[in-house]
Amino acid sequence: MLQPQNYPRFIGKALLLEPDPFVEMVDDDNPWIEGLFLCACIGVLVAVAQLIGNLLLTAALPPSEALLNTVLQTLRQGTAGGETLIEIENALRSGWPLLLAYSGYNTVGFSLLTLATTPLGLIGQWLFFGLASHLLARAAGGQGTLPQTLGAVALSNAPRLLYLFTMIPFVSVASVLIHVWGILIAFRGLEVAHELPPGPAALVAVGTYLLLLLVSAVAAMAFGALLLIAGGGL
Amino acid sequence: MNIRHWLPSPQKLSDAVQLRASGFTETSMRQSLGMVFILGLLAGFLPFLVNWELAASAGTALPLARLGAQASLLQQTPLNYIVTLFNPVHLGELFQLIAGLPQPLPGWLAAFISALGEWVNWPLRWLTLWIVYGALVMVCNSVLGAKCRLQPFFAATGFASAPLLLIGLSPIPCFGRICSVVGVIWALVVYTRANEEVTRLPRLRSLAAVLLPLLFVLIVTLSAIALFALFVFLFAASI
Numbered sequence: 001m002l003q004p005q006n007y008p009r010f011i012g013k014a015l016l017l018e019p020d021p022f023v024e025m026v027d028d029d030n031p032w033i034e035g036l037f038l039c040a041c042i043g044v045l046v047a048v049a050q051l052i053g054n055l056l057l058t059a060a061l062p063p064s065e066a067l068l069n070t071v072l073q074t075l076r077q078g079t080a081g082g083e084t085l086i087e088i089e090n091a092l093r094s095g096w097p098l099l100l101a102y103s104g105y106n107t108v109g110f111s112l113l114t115l116a117t118t119p120l121g122l123i124g125q126w127l128f129f130g131l132a133s134h135l136l137a138r139a140a141g142g143q144g145t146l147p148q149t150l151g152a153v154a155l156s157n158a159p160r161l162l163y164l165f166t167m168i169p170f171v172s173v174a175s176v177l178i179h180v181w182g183i184l185i186a187f188r189g190l191e192v193a194h195e196l197p198p199g200p201a202a203l204v205a206v207g208t209y210l211l212l213l214l215v216s217a218v219a220a221m222a223f224g225a226l227l228l229i230a231g232g233g234l
Numbered sequence: 235m236n237i238r239h240w241l242p243s244p245q246k247l248s249d250a251v252q253l254r255a256s257g258f259t260e261t262s263m264r265q266s267l268g269m270v271f272i273l274g275l276l277a278g279f280l281p282f283l284v285n286w287e288l289a290a291s292a293g294t295a296l297p298l299a300r301l302g303a304q305a306s307l308l309q310q311t312p313l314n315y316i317v318t319l320f321n322p323v324h325l326g327e328l329f330q331l332i333a334g335l336p337q338p339l340p341g342w343l344a345a346f347i348s349a350l351g352e353w354v355n356w357p358l359r360w361l362t363l364w365i366v367y368g369a370l371v372m373v374c375n376s377v378l379g380a381k382c383r384l385q386p387f388f389a390a391t392g393f394a395s396a397p398l399l400l401i402g403l404s405p406i407p408c409f410g411r412i413c414s415v416v417g418v419i420w421a422l423v424v425y426t427r428a429n430e431e432v433t434r435l436p437r438l439r440s441l442a443a444v445l446l447p448l449l450f451v452l453i454v455t456l457s458a459i460a461l462f463a464l465f466v467f468l469f470a471a472s473i
Contacts, residue, residue, distance in 0.1 A: 016263045016264050016267065016385070017385050017388075056347060058338075059337065059338045059339045059344075060337055060338075060347055060348055061295055061298070061337055062298075062335030062336060063338075066335050070328065070331050074324050074325070074327065074331070162358065162361075165354055165358065168347065168350055168351045169347055169348060170295070170297070170348045170352055170355075171351045171354045171355060172358075174366075176362065176366050177362040177365055180365055181365050184384060
């Protein structure tokens with residue numbers, strides 16, 4: 001049975017690497033459903049915070065078009081000329097939307113899209129991480145079931161709640177913090193769910209993360225190649 | 235919510251910064267987490283006021299105000315590859331133009347929220363240092379033979395954030411820099427002592443476990459800088 005009222009307590013204790021929330025998750029009648037709902041809640045909260053942050057950032061900075069035009073105007077007054085100037089201008093114009101999308105500046109439409117993509121992406125990532133870590137943990141001698149693993153590793157998304165601070169413009173949360181803290185929580189979760197000793201549990205958590213990193217890099221390269229084929233248009 | 239659950243006692247804090255063994259025991263990770271966050275906020279308060287004043291006087295967001303303030307420095311830039319694209323005088327003017335562009339929010343409000351964002355970054359950076367560097371040190375501890383759990387380790391090493399409070403004085407000319415250097419060195423000493431206390435490793439091994447990740451971070455950073463410089467050089471050479 002879903003118990004969202006317990007999520008703040010679970011998240012707080014998971015961040016402090018305490019075993020209790022993992023034990024409760026593993027003993028739940030439907031741990032994977034709890035995990036799914038927890039990931040969706042975190043994803044929605046983070047996406048809403050980022051949307052608010054992007055709106056405030058856009059309001060706190062000059063319009064992006066004015067900024068780009070000012071840069072281009074100065075460029076034309078510079079010492080570069082002819083084909084070089086045209087090349088630089090084209091590179092700037094094609095790279096500008098990517099820069100805006102990355103920074104969240106003047107991209108409210110794109111941010112609205114992330115209201116759906118952030119929870120979905122988080123759920124996809126959790127499913128992949130849960131499945132891969134389950135297989136590795138079983139190979140390392142773990143005893144847990146797949147639903148238990150999914151429930152336990154869902155709590156490794158708890159540090160993502162730090163992204164709520166991005167509601168304030170110019171706040172940046174280091175992704176290395178989110179990932180490393182997530183790995184530490186996943187390590188504790190795997191230790192509890194599979195009754196693994198610390199050494200193998202740590203290896204499984206780090207190994208799964210490296211696998212996820214590899215898959216993400218391949219996906220990013222595929223996306224980049226698609227973008228190139230499409231001619232740089234978003 | 236009781237504050238005693240989120241912060242160590244002042245006596246513990248005092249013992250820890252004086253490197254007394256009693257300072258590193260009986261503290262929970264929750265208390266260390268609270269301490270790192272609160273001290274980060276405290277350290278960032280003076281820089282927040284300075285940043286807010288800088289941005290408010292320019293009537294724009296902090297990054298743009300900084301850009302405007304740096305404009306004159308750029309005019310003496312020695313980077314020749316920039317001259318091929320921009321005249322440094324034009325670049326300085328560009329920064330001033332960008333800083334002067336109007337934004338939808340009133341200048342004072344844009345200045346405030348951007349300075350506030352920079353302030354919140356302080357405890358977040360400290361958390362990053364505490365967790366990420368701690369994880370690396372834990373790996374080294376394990377390799378060097380320590381048997382220590384994560385929670386007591388993080389609980390003890392959180393005290394290294396106390397001397398870092400001195401970095402908050404960095405906006406004060408000259409004195410601030412000296413304080414920052416003293417704060418960093420003191421924090422490193424407290425961190426090593428905390429690691430030694432919690433892992434029971436001999437002093438030299440504990441020091442090695444603390445310094446090895448620093449070496450690793452240094453090598454990674456230098457490699458990244460070298461790669462970036464190479465990229466810029468190749469880009470400049472191609473035009």
